[in-house]
Amino acid sequence: MKKTSLIITLFGAMLIWISCGNNGAKEREKEAPFELAKVDQQPEVHGTEIKEVKLTNPLDQAMITVGKGIYDMKCGACHKLTGDKLVGPGWKDVTKRRQPVWIMNMITNVDMMLEKDPEAQKMLEQCLVRMPNQNLTEKEARSLVEFMRKNDGEK
């Protein structure tokens, strides 16, 4: 009889200890039914690094047309086709100054570039406005490169 009551006392005490001693915040993280980090993966950000871009000649006229349309809608507010700086640098000779892979990453993966690439960081220091992510796909960015090559006089 005594033994039973003792065990109950012990058990009860353990229960109190458990209910008071747990760490709510940690427990909650474990229980959270989905990975919170996924919220930050926006489908609009095409943020995977582009490693290689193949250029061909003669220039692809279809891509140039697409690229011009994108330029008019999403780029022309800040970039002139001459060498003059507006908000960002003018595009004249950009394909001679930069590798195509640099240009495309600057368009589609700008957060990574501003974090890692010293040349991109230099541009931010000059312009003081972050190059915006204008929600372009890799294919659209490639069309812009073609449009830039045309602008730089390539055939």
Added chain:
Amino acid sequence: MKNQILKFLAVCITLSIGISTQSCKPKDAGSAITGDAASKVYVAPGKKDEFYNIVSGGFNGQMSVYGLPSGRCFRIIPVFSVFPENGYGYSEETKPMLNTSHGFVPWDDLHHISLSQTNGEHDGRWAFGNANNTPRIARIDMKNFRTTEIIELPNSGGNHSSPFITENTEYVVASTRFSVPVGETDVPISSFKKNFKGYISFVSVGKEGQMDIAFQLKMPGVSFDLARAGKGKSHGWFFFSCYNTEQANTLLEVNASQKDKDFILAVNWKKAEEYLKQGKGKKMKTRYAHNLYDEKTHTATSTIREEVTVLDPKDCPDMVYFMPCPKSPHGCDTDPTGEFIVGSGKLAAVIPVFSFTKIQKAIADKVFDGDFDGIPILKYDAVLHGEVQKPGLGPLHTEFDGKGNAYTSFFVSSEIVKWDIATLKVLDRVPTYYSVGHLSIPGGPTAKPHGKYVVAYNKITKDRYLPTGPELTQSAQLYDISGDKMKLLLDFPTIGEPHYAESIPASLIAPNSVKIYKIEENQHPYVAKGEGQAKIERKGNQVHVSMTAIRSHFTPDNIEGIKLGDEVYFHITNLEQDWDVPHGFAIRGAANAEILIMPGETQTLKWIPDAVGVVPMYCTDFCSALHQEMQGYVRVSPAGSNVALKWGTGDKAPKDPALSVK
């Protein structure tokens, strides 16, 4: 000997545990907090909450969005009230959202939230809210947290019992707390019993969310208070509490509190659908507004509709029944199984719990206790599962944890009481500070509650926060209900009156949240898709400026040729396509508000210049390091002036002809 050792050990362990758990004991009634409460509500910087808590703002006409368990408020969604902060109700695109049969109504009183459901569970598509004053229901799209549709409810006087929802979002309902005369309306107020009716609207919800008044039920003149749909076995039924079955039209406080029992109305809406198909509905001429926001044109349109279909219970037997419920029932809540309906008589000393099985049997056996205006009254004892005895004072609302427990709020005795649905025994009670109205458990009104927390939405705050003069913050309180005993974890202040709320796991909403509007898909009639399309058109005295905004300039930012007497419409397209880069727009002397423009969106601010001069305009939403430079001018000339309409930015800005001559 063994016993002694055991005893010694027990004493040691109990003592040491006793010391370490000192902090668990409540210190006094005011704090009533256990030692680990802080860690249970602490969401570290950069971490996110587990639940969205969508809270109505009561008399502010808005909804606000909080995280649970932190209680952090991170969004206000304007619904029935204008919101100068983002231009809702001020921009030309959103003004039609607040149109009604009375014209533009800039305010309302938003009491209840219903989140859309599929198979009785939250699905994260929409939130619905009711307008209590000028009867309406709004639908908020949970992808962008915006009010996308509002429907007005004719034949209604005060849409309180709304927008409760069926388990597959077939309908949201709307019933009136003010019966009103319908048809011949210029009648003496004292002719209430003869001329006043209480209409209940069943508003159907389409696949894309579109709301339509499917039918109205013409009910006797009483005050409908709250409602819940049946679920599971009781799917196809809807339950409405009502008071003022005395049919008083003055001093209701006394005159509507005479009877020992009022009613809960049970509606067989599947039956109503059958009658509708059989053509039992009568078309009735009326007027009500239906307002819809189009995400492609970024513009709302308002249409006045002129007909509703009315079902009269006199033509439709076996469709509606009254159940007696003690003393002015308020809450009327169905448990997760759909078997039990909990009535909460505001002035009653018991909580009656009705059984759906017994209701069906009583209907089949015709166990009636007379009728009210021709509608059969089911016998109280025949439909009663049982009563919770002496639960507290002033029961209002009940929600459920999915483990067989019910949680009822008590306004007068200021507490939440937990009780067992099967045995009707009270299990626990905790005080609230002060006078709780609604309470909410994540998923509480659904078939699958998430339990874990209950939030009390209090009516009185008094001394809980630093005082701010006579008008104090409103507040809510979070309790842990994961154990046997409820534990107060947190007080948090709220925007407006936190009337009711629902909470939903973040996983059902966050992954679908819209980040931008694609500019390619923008079909606004005055969109400028790129600076090359920025332009100004004059149509008589109306001047339409299609302007672009991008970090950090407007195009055009210099405008000349505006004249006194003109109405200027700034249609501003935000060319950004990145998350969290809105631009704002304001112009000196505008007699309305600013507007915020989300990436890829076009919004319009109307401005009527009132004096000759050069008027500044600027971006209001801090957008970049050069945000302060995002500004421009509009030149206003006298009426009849011959200053030409010119515009531009940078080297395209209008030049002074006098300078170019030199």
